[in-house]
Amino acid sequence: MNINSQFVVATHIMALLAGHKLYMPEYTYVNSEMIAESVNTNPVVIRRILSKLRDADLVVSKSGPNGGSEIARQPSKIKLSEIYEAVDDKGTLFHMHYGQPNRFCLIGGHIQESLKETLENAEESVKKVLSKKSLLQIANDILERAGIDTVQPSEEISKKLRLMKQDYENSKLELQT
Structure with missing residues (x-):
């Protein structure tokens, strides 16, 4: 089974960009170094994922000293299923054996066909759940978990x-000194 961790990182990126768009518009474009710091990974990893998100029309990028990426639509209009599909290289959530099982074995010869329908149904269920959740819901949940009341005016959240x-x-800065 290969559940793609790129989805989690891509959602992290999108939530960060959503927060900037909604509450810190002066920082709308966020560079890959800043995102990488939040994710705690290399900026190259972030740029690869941003490229996929850009290809899916979920983010737009601007080059230059004040460049970076921002989300392409309002967070309420972006579903988690869109993020998943943008970074899902293999096209399936579950993968069969990397090598071919022994076709002469009673189990090995039939395991893949036996599991195929069940795994396809499970993947459809996952996609259905993801299609019901918006990026805005995730961003608000993150803020609430951080102790920020999302019902208050956006100026207070921004502050x-x-x-x-x-x-x-x-x-x-203190750690560097």
């Missing part, structure tokens, strides 16, 4: 996020 960003930047 809290800016303070959190500043605290984070200050803590990075």
